[in-house]
Structures are given as C-alpha cells and as structure tokens.
Amino acid sequence: MKRTVPLIITALGGFVLIVAYFIPATQNWGEVAAIWFDILASIAFVLGGGNLIRIHLKKVSNKGAGWGYSLITIVAFLATLVVGLGKIGVHPSALYPNFPLSGEYRELGSPFWWLYEYAFKPLTATMFAMLAFYIASAAFRAFRAKNIEAILLLSTAFIILLGRTFAGVFLTSWMPDFLSGLRIENLTIYIMSVFNTAGNRAIMIGIALGIASTSLKVLLGVDRSYLGTGEK
Amino acid sequence: MFEFFKNLDRRWIFLLMFISVSIPIYIVGKTGKTFPEVPTILSEETFRAIEELNEGDPVLLSFDFDPASEGELGPMATAFTYHCASKGLKLYFMALWPVGPQMIDDVIEKVIKPDFPHMEYGIDYVNIGFKPGNEGVIKVIVTDLRQLYTTDDKGTNIDKIPMMADIHSVQDFELVMNISAGYAGTKEWVQYAVTPYPDKIKLVAGCTGVQAPLLYPYIPDQLPGLLGAIKGAAEYEKLVVDKYAGETPDPKYLEGRRRMGPQLVAHLLIILLIILANVIYFGEKRREVR
DSSP states (O other): OTTHHHHHHHHHHHHHHHHHHHOGGGHHHHHHHHHHHHHHHHHHHHHHHHHHHHHHHHHHHHTOTTHHHHHHHHHHHHHHHHHHHTTTTOOOOSSOTTOGGGSOTTOTTSHHHHHIIIIIHHHHHHHHHHHHHHHHHHHHHHOOOOSHHHHHHHHHHHHHHHHTSHHHHHHHTTSOGGGGGGSHHHHHHHIIIIIIHHHHHHHHHHHHHHHHHHHHHHHTTSOOGGGOOSOO | OHHHHHTOOHHHHHHHHHHHHHHHHHHHHHHOOOOOOOOOHHHHHHHHHHHTSOTTOEEEEEEEOOGGGHHHHHHHHHHHHHHHHHHTOEEEEEESSTTHHHHHHHHIIIIIHHHOTTOOBTTTEEEEEEOSOTHHHHHHHTTOGGGTOSBOTTSOBGGGOGGGTTOOSGGGOSEEEEEESSSSSHHHHIIIIITTOTTTOOEEEEEOTTTHHHHGGGTTTTOSEEEEHHHHHHHHHHHHHHHHSOSSOOGGGGHHHHHHHHHHHHHHHHHHHHHHHHHHHHHHHHHHHO
C-alpha cells in the first residue's frame, strides 16, 4: 500500500500531463494537474523547513562537526520565520485598518525588511562575489596547455574573455573590413552562436531522449528508485 | 622567483583580484567615465522587440533572480523597466523566485517612483508577486492567470485592479521579459510558455553569464533577444539611454557600463594568470628533460 498509492499517483499525474499536451480537448486536465503540483510545491516549503530544523537539531544535540553553524542556522531560520509570519512591526493595511495582520510582511523598516536588507542581501551577494576570487585561483591551477584539446579550450577561453570586454574591440579594431570576421568581438559571437549552439543542441536532444526514456520507466512503474528502499 | 610562482599561495591571487576589481570601481566612481559599448545583434533584437510595441501595450516582467545575482542582473532589470516606462507600456511584474518581489520593489523605488511619478499603481503598473511552483506556475498562468493569482502582491483582489481587467493569461501580454539567474527562469519560460504557444507569446530575456551558453540553442525562434550577463546589460543600456535618457543620463542608468570596467581588468588578470601558469608548466617540463 505504501508503495502502490505513490505509484498510482505518479502514473496518473504523468499520463494526464502527456495526454493533455497532445490532445487539445483534454487541456484543462493538464491545468488541474499543474495546479495540484503548485499546491504541493507550497506544502513542500513546510516540509523543507521541517526537515531543515530536524537535521540541524540532530547535529546540535549530537555536537557533530560544525554544530555551531547549525545552531546559527536554526536561530536565523526561526527568527526570520517568526518576524515574517507574525508580521512583527508591520502596520495594518490602509484598506483593512482593523486587521493587524493585513499589512505587508516586508514593509519598509519592519524587522523582516531589516533582516532581508542587512543580513540576507549582503550575505548572498558576498557569496556570489567570492566566485571571482575562486575562478581566478582555479584558472591559475587548472588551465594547462597539455594537449590539442586543452589548447583549443584555452584559445576559446581567451577569445571569450577578451570578447566580453572592451579589450576585444580595442585589440583588433585596426583590422580592415574584409577581415572584420576575425575581430575578437565577432569571433566571440561566432563561437557562441555556432560551436556553442551546435554542441548545446546536441547535448539537449540527448538529455531530452534520456528524460523521455527515464520518465516512461517511472510512469510505468519499472523504475521505483524514487520511492526509496522502504527501510527505516 | 620561479619557485615562488610555482608554489604561488592563492592568497596572492585573491589580493590581485581584489586590487584589479577595486581600482576600476574607484576610478569609474570618481570620474564617471565608462568604456564605449558596441551593441551586438542580440541586444539590438531585445531593444527592437520593445521598440515595436505601442503605448499602452501590456508587458509581463518576470524577475526570477535574487540579491546574489543583483550585481549582474540588476542593471538589466533597471534598463528594462526604464525602457518600458519610457514607451508608456503597461507593466505587470511577477516572480518565480521567493525574493523576486524584493527585486521588483527595488526597481519600482529606483525607476518608476522617482522618474515616472505620473504612473499609477494598478493602472500603469502592478506587482502580482511570487507564487511557488517554478515551471508549474508558468504552466498554469499560460492559459489561466486567475487560477493562481487571485490577489496582487499587496493582497488586493485582482478583479479590483483596473489594469488586470483584460488580462486572463500570459497569452494576453504583447511581450514577456524575463530576468533569470537560474532555475526557474528563461529556460522554463521558453519550454512551458513560448514553445506551446509560439504565435501568441513572445519572449526576450536577460540572464547570468553561466546561463547564456545554455540559452543560445533557443535563438532566434523561441528567444529572439537575449542579454547575456553584464556585457549584454551594458549594450542594451546604451541603446536605451541613447534614445530616451538625453545627454546627461542619471548614473543609475549607466550601471551596466560602469560595471564593465572591473570586468575588463578581472578578465585580463585571469588571462595573465593562465599564461603565467603555463609558462611555469612548460619551464618545469624543460627542467625535467634536462
């Protein structure tokens, strides 16, 4: 029963979406399935939050490696949840002044806004910005012209790196018009729109065929790995 | 010296990267000067797609990014909004990412409120906010927007918003503009909105640098215009500013071009590091042969 019901739901949902895509008269079946999906996605937020708390609480109680970070995660999660859901410090909406929870959760100056503006925003931006440092370090350590393939990769990387800045234009602007195709900025466009597109299309078609085959296996119940092993 | 470079501590590389990014930021900030930009075909197509619209046409702007990628995508969000507002289009904002509404708030505060004070919420622009479900959201609103969006971001009933009266699905918009930092984003808009309705839905997009190569296969039929990273933003910004912002544009409309300075020096540094690493590699090989 524990495995049969999910199998039936999966098969039903999948086949309804396939039928709805190919038969216009059944289009609204697909819409209903998609709405159910959206409802489940909303519930998944609750499950995700619960799971996050469970994992980190376990780590804190076991005093596992890095448990201090887990504690910070739990505190930050609960604090954001409480101020956001409780709309703490938020004024009621002008339309419904008698309802204290009718205001906007991210009202300017509210604790939730403060957390977003002064904690979430700078922290996530910093994480993303650090990529530049790691990319530079990785480029120094990994890119070696060891063989023909590596030389081709390196040359392409140089053209794209230069072509995505003014340096590309500056370095090859002296080229006469009949050689304009060899200007770095034009080479960049050529590489992206021809070699990259061809390669990516081939990969995408391959992936699509793989997805179709895997999906059929899942829908027909041949592949049941997504249900887990059944062990506790 | 050779040994020093061979065992170069990565903290030196971090320091070099810090210097090569901060000096151009300082110089561009101080002088206000930027490098010239020559728009490429994809930026021109994006610009043209908006230029072809008429005053009052409804356009959907889906802001599917977060503060992490604001540095790369913020300038194109600003430029898209400024362009649409300058053309007198009706702007409908939405988001597939949980912090997308904050990105929308930013652009409303930065562009619409100060520079287009005549634009009225609910009549000229509206923020219908975020819904969870990623491509599931697109799949539903592409045929029936009200199945998911019953209120706007502030909780106002959607039927009480004047500019929503004629909007029943994504197919009612003249153009969809998507700014994407990953999943769910441009790829999902192409697959679940444009592909099933190629004659009714037109999409242009702006995306991060890592996403751009993956989106090229959809050009030009499913995706006529694409702004790739800060370079794409700078090119598009130039087209918009040249036409609409006059001779002394507000610096906030030059952010894309300003950020091209640090990008230039950072790219040059990476190239130099790769060359240096290869000089060391071949030098070491030669030593081994001897």
